[in-house]
Amino acid sequence: MNELVKSELLREAYYRIRHESGLEIYVFPKDLAVTYAILATRFGSVDNRYRIDGGSDTVEIPDGTAHFLEHKMFENEDGEDTFQKFARTGADANAFTSFRSTSYVFSCTGKLPESLEILLRSAFSPYFTDMNVKKEQGIIAQEIRMGEDDPNDICFRELLCCLYEKSSLRIDIAGSVESISRITPRLLYDCHSAFYNPRNMILCVCGRADPDEVTEVVRRVLSDRKPLEVVSLPAQEPPAVFRPRAERRMKVSKPLFCIGVKDSDISPSPAERMKKTAVMQLIASLYFGKSGEFYNRLYSDGLISPSFSCWSQHNSAFSFFTLSGDSDDPDRVFEAFSSHAAAIARAPVPREDFERCRRSLYSRFVKLFDSTEDIAVSLVTDFAVDGGDIFAYGEILRSLTAEDAERVLPTLFRPEAFAMSVVRPLPTDQ
């Protein structure tokens, strides 16, 4: 199947191809210097229980396995690291793990087929030994420790621990020193065959790329792969917040805060989820953005600084809305947020402001199409991983109405769904 998907609005188009191995392929031609490729698997830190192909066995894996696997995938049986292989083609490669997916990426300014072949071969040829797993445990333990020194990271992680009781969102993406110590080569091979099967994966190439050239490389590497169904079985999460408040003390110059709103209203339809994602983005910009009364009042009162930000995540696995920043008085920020949220949950959405914010959001969305990296990463990790489509999202942003927001507001802003995490300076610094 090879389908050309066009957006007249954006004056862009991409090819969508379903390879016989099950791999979902997107080729997005773009006349820029850099060509960017991303290969993602729907295996992130929240996926710590799974079942294969209608079988009855549920497999539980230690926290941090997806991230650990990511670290190990660039090691090869021939002793040559994948980075070394990329060094020969000049591609700049990287990998990252999020809550929902693991991505392997490279950017290049030439030799695309060669680099693409390296990427695919590396992702589909696991090589784990007792020795290389043990060595990685040391490296990742360092990474985990470094995260423990980052107050912003800690503040956000503590917020997730407030919002969630059972979900693996509570755990750092890298896991803990204890959990990764339980990882073995066998376990990694099992996870690889479950989650790194092409049917669970997406490839996108954006830039000077031709669909035939890309599919030819895929055919070479994946001709003998059989599609396999893997079902992630995340823990059932109750709708209520686990605890409303967390506090830590760290070496910071000023208190940091993260306010969160837990949302359990998640539609099974990808189109509905995209629409709600857009509505939540719009609410963030309309009610908590720089052109809004809330931001300006708190800014003038010296309660927040330009570091203040408001954003949300909405997908099939979880949904939350968050405000973060630094403040001398996080409690007052929380009070201001609570009363503002209560007021906007009930009031009609101001039509003119809505229209202005919608237009601004749409314009910023258009700007994303100036970068092959932004296009490829967003197309895959924001949309395809969750069953969505980047052009459809553009259409949604064009046609969103105030009524759409009015339907979401009352269910989103319920006081019992609020929580806050604060990182305060150490006593000696006060």
Next chain:
Amino acid sequence: MPTERIVLGDGVYLNLLRCDKFKTNYLSVDFLANLSPERTAAYALLPPVLTRGTERFPDMISLTRELDMLYGSRIYPSVAAAGDVQLFGFTSSPLRSEYADGTDVTGEVLRLIASMLSSPRSVDGCLSSAYTESEKKIMIDRIRARINDKAAYALRRCSELLSEGELSAIPLLGTEEQAARVTAPFLTECLKTARESLRIELYAIGSFDIGRLTALARELFVLPGRRTPAPLVTERNPRRHHARRITETQPITQAKLCLGYRTGCYPEDEALPAYSMLTEVLSGSPTSKLFMNVREKKSLCYYCHASSNLPKATMIVSSGIDAADRERAEEAIIGEIEACARGEITDEELEAAGNSVANSIRAMYDDPAALKSWYLGRGLFSRAMDPDAFLEKLLSVTRDQIAEAAQRLSLDTVYFLEGNGTTEENSSEEEDHLE
């Protein structure tokens, strides 16, 4: 990509890079001044204060709403340093008219920036003291918050130690005390100086009507009675220390080790391509020596990379390590540099460095902000070569030339930031000393 540099007036330049592959244009306005204890904090504070409001759009609400109407444009305050020079101003990426229902968003945004300079929110000719005080508080918080990112903090401390006693040791936002002294009247005077007698560099990258843009920029940025800007200077200091050691402590779990080198290679030096290739061989790619050998093979650190300050001819290798590995990590890093000096660079390493540098330089052509920094930053100290012309020079560098560049490195300062085994600061005086 054709570039044009147009003299609009005394010390006012418009730099044009034309291309039509983007949906947005890139605009920036930079004022250039030498770093100074008296003015650096004020100059850093000017752009954020000016983006708070103008006569016509007196507060952030009305200003942001206007920008929303200009197709979601944003005007960002900016501040940077190159050598002993501070650059402050604004950047924006307005949507091209083809994607904005034919509206000339670029021209409108340029007008808005100009109005921030010519008619900012003022009371009796003086900039708003409310805005000044509120932005000052935020800037002081930012200065204090420098301690939050430990890796960046250690790198900056090492850099300050390398340039002790020079203008470039002045922090980009000034010190907390310097910032605290800035008042609205003083800021008003700084704005006047900036408009009348600082060098102004405008950049426009993208697709536009050159004649119209040039006329508009001249009208908006060349004040009658402008004076010739004072020349910008960057002090040069050769080697001063022989591997002096400075250790500081903080309640952290991962220690930071920074090795500060003098490179002996200034921007106009013919050896610049060789020196650039040296840094590439050391840490330009994941197959580079520091990453591959110190991090991957010896597992001595989580990160390890070299960063250069070209106008000051310094290089810092910074790493995050276990405190217990300090000596081994230091030896390993120095060992890699010595290997380069002996010419022990494999064909593969050389090829990988060339590939990676080619990739990153070509990629700049997709990134208008990177192109602007390239031309503006390099143009301050020597004739800025086009990135692809410089790439050609890089790719013709030989192993021997890289070895010679490595031989010129001399270790000046070793900075070590270690944990004190607690979650508390060891003493508040230490903190004062650090700052």
